[in-house]
Amino acid sequence: IFTIPALAVMLAVSFLQARQIRRMSLVLICVMLVLMVAVLYVGVEVKGARRWVSLAGLSIQPSEFLKPAFVIICAWLFAEHKRQLDIPGNLFALLLLVLVVSLLVAQPDLGQTMLVTGTWGVMFFMAGLPWLWIMALGITGASGLFAAYTVFPHVALRINKFLTGEGDTFQVDMGREALINGSWFGVGPGEGTVKRIVPDAHTDFVFSVAGEEFGLIMCFFIMSIFAFIVLRGLSIALKEHDDFTRYAVGGLVTIFGLQSAINMCVNLQLMPAKGMTLPFIS
Template sequence: MVSRVQRGAIAEWFWTIDRVFLVAFLLLIGTGFMLSFSASPPEAARLGLPSFFFVKRHAVFLVPTIATLVGASFLSPRQVRRSALVILAIAIALMVAALFFGVEVKGSRRWVSVLGLSIQPSEFMKPAFIVICAWLFSEHGRHREVPGNLFAIILLAIVAALLVAEPDLGQTLLTSMVWGGMFFLAGISWIWIFGLLGLSAGGLALAYSSFTHVQERVDRFMTGQGDTYQVDTAREAIVRGHWFGTGPGEGVVKRILPDSHTDFVFSVGAEEFGIIFCAVLVLLFAFIVFRGFNHAKRERDDFTRLAVCGLSLQFGLQSMINICVNLRLMPAKGMTLPFISYGGSSMVAVAVTAGFLLALTRRRPESRSRERGFIRSMVPLPAE
């Protein structure tokens, strides 16, 4: 056990980290590994691979995931900004490279091969993009002569253009929504709000009319006609699970559910462990998001407040989109469930998000000193 009187780096980290936050993230990681035993074997069988092929790979991914989560949580706010800048620059460069040299999967070029590993750069772009935009918004708030808002808009345009070119409209929508939420918290005027809402509506309409697969998914969702096999099967798995599920390994619908270990792992969890298990999982995601918002509410530094809100919002919206697709409340979209779905890039990138959140919500000694100094200044000195 680490003593409070110790002053080493690990002791300082242990007593300043939000340990409840950390445990919540580790619970999600453990739940994802547990569900991989249920969701992965059917997919491996369909591909002619050993039953536990994806389970073993998931276990391997846990090592860099946990290492990234813990390592990033040691950073100071300044180090978070610098790390985010480096990650963002590399991610954007790899996203450009993916358009020309990337592996094409289902008509999209989102992956690049680095040292024999397949990486999706856009996953790492998201947390870094949020941190850098939070810094730009905060700098504009402190120094009006700094065009931070303009730079943030330009950065959003660059990122959105690369995502649309892949194409990955789901990530484009997620990134834009988080950016808009941060811009609103930064003190945006009503003129900007209505302007951005109109621009967003126009962008959605343009995407619907320009991309055939987007139009087909929206039409299938609205009318229920066409190829709805995936979402229908996912809903069937959820219904079959009832309240308490069929039991670990006893799921039947999961054997015919495509992408059961990635996009539709939530449905597999519902079939084998029940609706109550899924409700608890949703509450865990909600707890993380609202705890992040609560930290941000108490934060006086604009950069930290905006970054924590943005990272929490991204974590929550990505979770919500995946779950809503499984429940057929949204058109089908290939988006992973954070820390639950299989995928190396996704797991490590979400660990970056979680690590940044833990780093920015740590209790800083200098913050406590400022608070004590402020309290002393408010207490009148005794008369001599």
């Protein structure tokens, strides 16, 4: 059902010029920022977090729509600063990051916070940030992670479980069991049994389900697809002469690739559990 309007949107956007993309992103980010504020008051609470808002019978997660618009606007701000140094584009991009991160932490959604912050850092690096900024951002990031560990009990619990293996590790253990059960070639489409008891098997742990039913060969194939898209995007960005286009393309494939990597790493127990979907598959 959702594929048809998604294809229509994809084709329509592909015909837009850069200026139209910027204008559309500006409108989109303004609307989504308002909805992210509204989520804190009238949002649907799921597992202790408010991330969804119900509109016309549809549940919408504003942060998902905000992410691409955020990348486009930041790319424009970085490009404007590089084009004319007296334009405080870098400062405005930093203020926008602080605003978005504040709203995400308030939900709380620390996974998306890390994703957005990491992508912003990559784009700032592409724009040629000074070494002083690199050190300052590194210290700020480490401080933010320590603060999250200290302030949010669920963050500390997940990190502790990852480091020690103690506590309730049922979800990640079942994800691992699904991958082991699938071995190299899988048990066949629809024949997975472990997937029936894996929590969030259709979203956060869909990679493990793919591994159980189609095997590790399919897992390597899925990873290869994501790697190809990211490397292809970075290759295109490298050849671009327009700063805005280069930063925008680089930022979009970065946020796409980081989200994919986080989901797959959680499934493979390479990082603490975090509820994050696998793009185009979950």
